[in-house]
Amino acid sequence: MKFLCLECNTAMQFKEATKPDQGALTAIFECPDCFAEFAMHMNPWETQMLKSLNVQLGGRTEAAQPMQMVRSFLNEQAGETHPSDNIPQTTTNMTPEAEGGKCPFTSVVADAFQEPELTGPVWTPEALARLEHVPSFVRPMAKTSIEEFARENGHTNITSEVMDSARGNFGM
């Protein structure tokens, strides 16, 4: 779909999307000339169709992970996964509560709509640089674990020292 500002006869640009509300997603577009905005509400079936394509609104900023859609489905059915597999959990910036239930594609949705961090510790540049040394495949899992450790221990910033503490706590 493409959107046209009738006033300016200009293509509207994707601006942002809101958190799913009972399965309905909202995408906001803006005219780059007059800055008029409009919201497109998608019903749950349209939302689900978008998820099924495994695409990102606003453009994909990084390559999709292998089996991303199947994994998203499996993450939400954690109890349903094969007992012997070693599927790393894809991460989202949202808590399960904030994600609004058991939708299996919350990670995809969060990515698609580029949800900001709700709350949580802030990574210092030094710590982020260090995180980059973690193999990319396990990096999301490591990041989430360190953030959880920081929250549980009252750290508002994740520094290199916090990473060391987390590492010690994980027995690594």
Add this chain to the structure above:
Amino acid sequence: MKTYKDLPSDGGSDIVGQVTQQAIRLQKRLASVRHTVAIMSGKGGVGKSLMTANLASALGLRGHNVGVVDADINGPSIAKMMGVRSARINYDSDGVEPAVNPLGVKVMSMDLFLKNDETPVLWEAQTQKDAFTWRGAMEVTALREFLSDTEWGVLDYLFIDLPPGSDRLANLVDLLPTLGGIIVVTIPSGVSQLVVKKSLTMARKLPNIPVIGIIENMSAYICASCGETEDLFPNGDTEETAHQFNIPLLAKIPFDPRISIAADDGANFLEHNFETPVGKTIIEVGKKIETFFDNKTANMQRSDP
């Protein structure tokens, strides 16, 4: 007022571009696969997955590198038949390692991701009401991920075991326009013949994708005690169907309880039964598949020197 074509983009999401990238990824992944073969039927319960598993084994026994994709997302059975249900799923940044059976056949199936026999593939959503609107797209995406995200490596043959229904082939060809060929499985019942004709009509509508042939499964019953052969379904005529559609009848495969037992056990039927009538016939079909692709390759080389 500007029209759709006048607008340069969809506002920054580039959905078409993202879908194109998915197709390119699939194309790159399968670049090391020489031949892709879809196994289809019109009707369920004709032994299509059983044939897929055994044809894969036949070609594996003949020294080929073989893979199997279980495209039946909701009713996966290939992993069990090929004895790989307990395989670990290992991911890396580029893909997923397939399960590998003792013969070296690589397998990817939804069954490998499910916890137990009772776990269904239920695509969760805010509401399941009117799920028909998106469920099909979800299954196609899962199949695309199986094809493009599995680390197949170099394969001579990749079999794709389709679920019943003539529409599934069209979905596969949308994903894989370079599909090498189609094998249709039926049984000699009048009902199955009726439905398989619809599948064959659908297959013939697809441009540049040949039907390798038709296999009649359960063509007869061989008595384990006396060796007498009797018809199981006297009403259908697969030879007539093959003639009507001008496609080869690859084989008429009698029913042998041992092949069913082997499938239930995840054992390789051909390993110990290659000299039985059923074993010999399946291996012959494997040879016919080889010949088909040898001829196809030769024809392509002749037309494109």
